[in-house]
Amino acid sequence: MWDTDRLMSRPISEICAEIDAFTPVDEEWLPLDDLIAEALDHSDASAAYPHLLNVFSRFPDDDGAGVFWSIIHGLETFPDYQPTLLAAIRAQPTDLSLTMVNRMLNGGETHVGDTPWLSVLQSVAENNAYSQTVRATASGFVDLHSA
Template identity: 45%
Template sequence: MARLDLSWFDSPEDEAQLQRLDELVQDLSEPTQADFEELLSVFERFPDHDGFGVFWGIVHCLEHFQGYEPALLESVRRAPGDFNLTMINRMLNGGITDVGNELLIELFETVAASENASREVRDTARDFIAYQSAKQ
């Protein structure tokens, strides 16, 4: 199976690129760790965009498969944004509290305190912390 390469995707405003991305995501079967990383790189490269809804297809695709979680945590550490933080929150909502030895709520706390994250992303992490704390 060929490795997924999304380096060509450089504009979340380009309808043809979005259509191609959506088709690739829908057709993905038996993804590798490298494929998970490639999909998550879209969120990292375009943290302030949703691809007119196409990025939600990436979320659903990743959540459909097992094993994406370590790549997701690495993605958050590299470039926290709305989509990868939302995926962490969805994991918590589903009862997953940790990946390996890392508590997901602590990852939110790290992002909320990070001076490398934008104010908006820090606020998003704080909102998720408050939301998860209120559920307990």
């Protein structure tokens, strides 16, 4: 359990640095879950968005024993994370970042600013620079939402 006084006094930059440096020991992801919660509860949570999304890029073939879903669910509670998600996808798409786009499309959110989410998925699906797995994920979501 986090000490509430500590949460309010700890700079978001310190929390983000710990998220960036996190590596599981013996497949133990729960310390990251605590950092995610601390970042999302912070008054400057938006500063943590890129660091949280970068976790997907650092561990692209993992879901952190379910802990990464805390990032997805946590970010979905904020109204302003979508531009940061778009930037993360443009830098390095992952299955989980694309899953976040799929979830938005399922909820009727079709654009981030002037950019259609479907075109983002299409560009990932067509880009041979990305892994076959990521391209297949994007392609599957394109097919799902183009029908």
